Amino acid sequence: ILNVEQSPQSLHVQEGDSTNFTCSFPSSNFYALHWYRWETAKSPEALFVMTLNGDEKKKGRISATLNTKEGYSYLYIKGSQPEDSATYLCARPGSQGNLIFGKGTKLSVKP
Amino acid sequence: NAGVMQNPRHLVRRRGQEARLRCSPMKGHSHVYWYRQLPEEGLKFMVYLQKENIIDESGMPKERFSAEFPKEGPSILRIQQVVRGDSAAYFCASSPLTASSGSYEQYFGPGTRLTVT
Numbered sequence: 001i002l003n004v005e006q007s008p009q010s011l012h013v014q015e016g017d018s019t020n021f022t023c024s025f026p027s028s029n030f031y032a033l034h035w036y037r038w039e040t041a042k043s044p045e046a047l048f049v050m051t052l053n054g055d056e057k058k059k060g061r062i063s064a065t066l067n068t069k070e071g072y073s074y075l076y077i078k079g080s081q082p083e084d085s086a087t088y089l090c091a092r093p094g095s096q097g098n099l100i101f102g103k104g105t106k107l108s109v110k111p
Numbered sequence: 112n113a114g115v116m117q118n119p120r121h122l123v124r125r126r127g128q129e130a131r132l133r134c135s136p137m138k139g140h141s142h143v144y145w146y147r148q149l150p151e152e153g154l155k156f157m158v159y160l161q162k163e164n165i166i167d168e169s170g171m172p173k174e175r176f177s178a179e180f181p182k183e184g185p186s187i188l189r190i191q192q193v194v195r196g197d198s199a200a201y202f203c204a205s206s207p208l209t210a211s212s213g214s215y216e217q218y219f220g221p222g223t224r225l226t227v228t
Contacts, residue, residue: 034216043115043219044154044202089154096159096167097206098144099217103153 004092006102013080014110020076021105023090027071034099035064035075036089044089047075080109113138115205115220116185123226130190130197132223136205143186144217145178148200157201160186193227200224 005024013019025033032051036044048057053068061078077084087106091099116135124130136143145157156170160180171178175193180186190197201224204217 036219043221046216046218049216094156094167097142097215098156098159098167098170099146099154099204100156101146101154 004090004100004102006088006090006105008105009103010106010108012108012110015080015082017080017109018076018078019080019107020074021088021107023073023075023102025071025073025090025092027069030068030071031093033066033073034091034093035073036091037062037086038089038104039086047088075105077107080107082109082111085109115203115218117201117203117220117223119223120221121224121226123228124193125228126194127192130193130225130227132188132190132201132203132225133185134188134203134205134220135185136203137207137218140205140207140218142206142208143180144204144206145186145188146202146204148202148222150199154202157188190225193225195227198225198227 007022034049035047037047038044048064050066055066057064063076066073085108087104089101089104091101094100118133141162143160146154147157148154158171158178159167163182175191177189200222202219202222204219206215206217208215
């Protein structure tokens, strides 16, 4: 994997369902992995910056895990709510600290 | 503490005109990044600037595009002689510190949506 890949591309769940999606990235020369939440017509909002293998971070009902050896991170949402509907982006740093983004997973939560 | 500010939020230009997009980073942030989102695509890095310096412009098209971040005032992304393919959402982000490790959060502005007619 040369860049950042996210799956699935889109996801439709019912309110109350728990869900998760994947970010894959190059495992060599790992420095950090960023997760963002991006609602339509708003700014991307930083969720987590993950740096340590095995790390798990949590913010409310959203959590993320990191495996740097195999090059993947999972984002979990417990008990999805309609307000969780957004595109979830992950990104790895480029050589100068810029971010290289995946194409995102678009989550739609139906009431 | 105000967030990252961008203006205008929407900009319409005719082909051949110039577009100027402004970005004021968060207070205390001296690192600015510009990204572009083309229709049906993800966010792509364009340029990284510190005060009075361009650090990395590897994502910037070679012609018609330029960026600056003067000692005083906002960062400016300038597109000369716009074409329809420049229609996109342009986002800027700022961070207080940066390193090649890229472990610092970047805070994004609301974006400028450029439409070229």
